Amino acid sequence: MKRSRALAVSVLVLVSGTAATANAAGTAHGHPVAAPARHAVSADAAWCEQQGGKAETRVPYYTGTGNKITPLGGEREMCVFSAGDDSKIMIAADTLAADKPTLAALAYVRKPAGPSSPGNPSIAYCQGINGTAMFGNRPTDGGGWGPRAETDPSKATSACMFADGSVIDAWGLKYHQGGVIRGADLTKKFRAAIPGA
Incomplete structure (x- = not known):
């Protein structure tokens, strides 16, 4: 039973994407700890x-x-x-x-x-x-x-x-x-090389 619980915690941690979020035993108050969901950044x-x-x-x-x-x-x-x-x-x-x-x-x-x-x-x-x-x-x-x-x-x-x-x-x-910068000058912020920049 302990082995299947440890395996379940390992799978849960792997699926969540990070092992660092679980404590050393992989549990909190006897229950598996899931990592917080991450918002994917494009x-x-x-x-x-x-x-x-x-x-x-x-x-x-x-x-x-x-x-x-x-x-x-x-x-x-x-x-x-x-x-x-x-x-x-x-x-x-x-x-x-x-x-x-x-x-x-x-x-x-x-x-x-x-x-x-x-x-x-x-x-x-x-x-x-x-x-x-x-x-x-x-x-x-x-x-x-x-x-x-x-x-x-x-x-x-x-x-x-x-x-x-x-x-x-x-x-x-x-x-x-008209020569006025609002927010930031984007000229050098484009990823592409812009002709005329």
């Missing part, structure tokens, strides 16, 4: 955090007008960089960690000229360099990416998405094009 999230960012799962929201916010389907792992002046920049973790240049990375590093607009300059700039930050076809349609269960439309970060699926903070992109 390679993209790991790259984000190595660069000084914080990996967060974000979901898309339609904000329309007023205080209404509607969660949409899907989710994306984003990398958020924050600075001491409370500015932030968000980029999709897979965009930052891509092995090859992405359109978002090229737009950030090369700072192409774009149109100015009396409306939202970040959306106009994004569209002017062939991305989209729109969540509909009317000027009042809005949206962005925010934490799960968000209720405040202002917390949804507007993001510019390109044809290759790469995503970057629309305001962060526009400010960088």
